[in-house]
Amino acid sequence: MNFKDLGLCPEILRSIEERGYEEPTPVQAKAIPPILEGRDMVGSAQTGTGKTAAFALPTLHRLREPGECRALALAPTRELAIQIEENFRFYGKHLGLKMALLYGGVKYGKQLEQLGNKPDIVVATPGRLLDHMGQGNLNLGKIETLILDEVDRMLDMGFIEDVTKIIQKTPRSRQTLLFSATIPDSVRRLADWALNDPAEAKIDIKITAA
Numbered sequence: 001m002n003f004k005d006l007g008l009c010p011e012i013l014r015s016i017e018e019r020g021y022e023e024p025t026p027v028q029a030k031a032i033p034p035i036l037e038g039r040d041m042v043g044s045a046q047t048g049t050g051k052t053a054a055f056a057l058p059t060l061h062r063l064r065e066p067g068e069c070r071a072l073a074l075a076p077t078r079e080l081a082i083q084i085e086e087n088f089r090f091y092g093k094h095l096g097l098k099m100a101l102l103y104g105g106v107k108y109g110k111q112l113e114q115l116g117n118k119p120d121i122v123v124a125t126p127g128r129l130l131d132h133m134g135q136g137n138l139n140l141g142k143i144e145t146l147i148l149d150e151v152d153r154m155l156d157m158g159f160i161e162d163v164t165k166i167i168q169k170t171p172r173s174r175q176t177l178l179f180s181a182t183i184p185d186s187v188r189r190l191a192d193w194a195l196n197d198p199a200e201a202k203i204d205i206k207i208t209a210a
Helices: 010-019 026-036 051-063 078-091 109-116 126-134 151-156 160-168 185-194
Strands: 041-044 071-074 099-102 121-124 145-148 175-180 199-202
Touching: 010 051, 010 078, 026 041, 026 051, 026 199, 041 051, 051 071, 051 078, 051 145, 051 175, 071 078, 071 126, 071 160, 078 099, 078 121, 099 109, 099 126, 109 126, 121 126, 126 160, 151 160, 151 175, 151 185, 160 185, 175 185
Parallel strands: 041 175, 041 199, 071 121, 071 145, 099 121, 145 175
Antiparallel strands: none
16 A cells, blocks of 8 residues: 555645655554544554654645644644644645644743744644633634544643643534554543544554664
């Protein structure tokens, strides 16, 4: 199977080609088709398996046209949020979509500027996202796709209340994509509450340090 077989739009295929990729990784091959169909998704795969593209590519395909704050990706750390935003920016560069990247520990200036540009996609850590929402800087009422990445880490870091609050501010009609290296009971409970009849993509590849 190659990326063309997955039904992604030409603009995204062009970006994939520019990165030099031809065949999807196992998690991409399993996750992308049901996400393109609009289904919720529980993906279990470690970092380094191509997981970010597994949700970024079909989300970009489904957005296609600009429209304010239609996709939100939540990540537990600033480093992961930056990595996710870079992926969205690269794969979506031929679609003309705008991004906002929100994380704590820095001043608000650049983030307010990005939010003022009415971004199509917001990538954020939970605490800083709630800060902006509390100040009235963005509204999640138009979210079509909600992505929760590294959920096991998010819960380990004590973000469960923040994540729950954020989910409750998004429309019930949204598509929800949950990715986690492991699926302990706490993650399964969150998935049962937040997702609707999800497809599953479980990849048991153990990545070990050299």
